[in-house]
Amino acid sequence: MQQELSEDRRLVNDAVRELARRTRFPVAFGGLIENGVAQMTAFVGNHTDALQGLSVRPERGLGGRAMVELRPRMTGDYRTARQITHDYDLYILGEGIGTLMATPVIVAGKARGVLYGGAWSRSSVGGVVAAPAVSVAEELSRELARRDEDRRRASEAPVPLPVDLSASHREELRESYAELRAIAASIDDSSIRARLADVERRLAALSGFADAPRTEAIPDVRLSPREVDVLARAALGETNAQIGALLGLREGTVKAYLSAAMAKLDASTRHAAVARARKWGLLP
Numbered sequence: 001m002q003q004e005l006s007e008d009r010r011l012v013n014d015a016v017r018e019l020a021r022r023t024r025f026p027v028a029f030g031g032l033i034e035n036g037v038a039q040m041t042a043f044v045g046n047h048t049d050a051l052q053g054l055s056v057r058p059e060r061g062l063g064g065r066a067m068v069e070l071r072p073r074m075t076g077d078y079r080t081a082r083q084i085t086h087d088y089d090l091y092i093l094g095e096g097i098g099t100l101m102a103t104p105v106i107v108a109g110k111a112r113g114v115l116y117g118g119a120w121s122r123s124s125v126g127g128v129v130a131a132p133a134v135s136v137a138e139e140l141s142r143e144l145a146r147r148d149e150d151r152r153r154a155s156e157a158p159v160p161l162p163v164d165l166s167a168s169h170r171e172e173l174r175e176s177y178a179e180l181r182a183i184a185a186s187i188d189d190s191s192i193r194a195r196l197a198d199v200e201r202r203l204a205a206l207s208g209f210a211d212a213p214r215t216e217a218i219p220d221v222r223l224s225p226r227e228v229d230v231l232a233r234a235a236l237g238e239t240n241a242q243i244g245a246l247l248g249l250r251e252g253t254v255k256a257y258l259s260a261a262m263a264k265l266d267a268s269t270r271h272a273a274v275a276r277a278r279k280w281g282l283l284p
Contacts, residue, residue: 004151008032008144009041010190015105015115015140016042022132025117027097029054032105032113032144038063040116047120050094056114060087063102067111072130074101096120101129103137107144115140143191154198177203177284178232182246185229203284221264223282230257232283235274 012030020028029051031040040054056063062084066073075081078092078100092100097118105113115137117129177200184196223231233243240254247254258270265280267273277283 005034007147007190007194011140011143011147012113012115013042014190015136016044018139019115019117019133019136020044022136023117023129025099025101025119025129025133027095027118027120028116029118030105030113030115031056033067033111038067038114046095048095051091054088054091056088058111060085061102062100063088063114063116066102066104067114070104070106070109070111072101072103072134074130075099092118101133103130103133105137105141105144107141107148112141112144146191147194150195150198173203174232174284175236178229178236181225181229181232185225185247219280221280221282223261223264223277224257227257227261227264228282230254231261231270231274231277234258234270235278235283 009032012032016028016030019025019030025045027045029040029043029046031038031042031054033039036057038056040051040056043051056067058064058067062073062075062078062081064087065084073084075084076099078098079089095118098121099119101117103115103117104111105115115133117133180196180200180203184193184200187193187196229247230243230249233246238246240251240258243249244251244254249257258273261277262268262270262273265273265276267276274283
């Protein structure tokens with residue numbers, strides 16, 4: 001669940017940056033509905049920290065109204081606007097925003113979140129700004145809908161039966177896993193990276209570690225993506241120089257990632273780190 005939330009928030013970050021790029025708004029921010037309120041998690045161009053912690057309830061404020069009406073709402077003079085509640089003046093006026101536009105993110109006919117564009121001056125907001133803002137929100141909506149569908153299908157997929165892999169097949173699977181992570185690291189498209197991550201998880205499941213009997217509790221160890229990348233290559237017996245060349249990293253950087261992974265896994269050597277990572281289901 002936490003991973004899904006992080007993936008969705010990354011999409012919002014991309015959308016907010018795109019909103020700022022396509023419109024004349026110097027300030028852009030946005031977020032998705034979490035536990036009944038839209039939590040603002042992405043910010044571009046703000047001069048202060050006033051917007052941090054902003055959570056918008058449906059029907060409240062400009063964004064809340066946009067989410068309820070399922071259409072963009074805007075005002076050229078936020079301070080004196082009478083068509084909205086002013087629940088969030090502390091945040092909006094704290095940043096000094098005069099002009100504000102809120103565009104709902106709609107998935108399956110319901111508000112999923114809201115994107116804002118703002119300016120410190122008071123001005124008339126017209127269709128020349130509204131159109132690209134709506135376009136960005138619609139693109140985010142489509143991507144969220146696709147991701148929701150992918151998750152639904154994954155949750156309904158039958159659990160694969162344990163696979164009895166030979167040593168050679170297991171080694172080939174591990175090589176494929178390491179290569180797939182290297183490819184994913186070179187791709188900028190977040191949606192493609194998310195799909196590749198799903199394939200990585202399937203490959204890891206095929207290794208059979210999940211079927212091994214557990215004689216001890218598994219610690220909650222979290223390796224960074226780069227630490228997993230480097231450890232997966234080290235598992236194939238590659239040197240730091242070889243790993244660096246394959247992943248586009250300096251040899252010293254590879255060593256730093258390996259050291260961090262070894263520390264998290266409480267292992268004194270890379271071989272021990274690989275063994276423990278496999279035992280705990282972090283590597284195939």
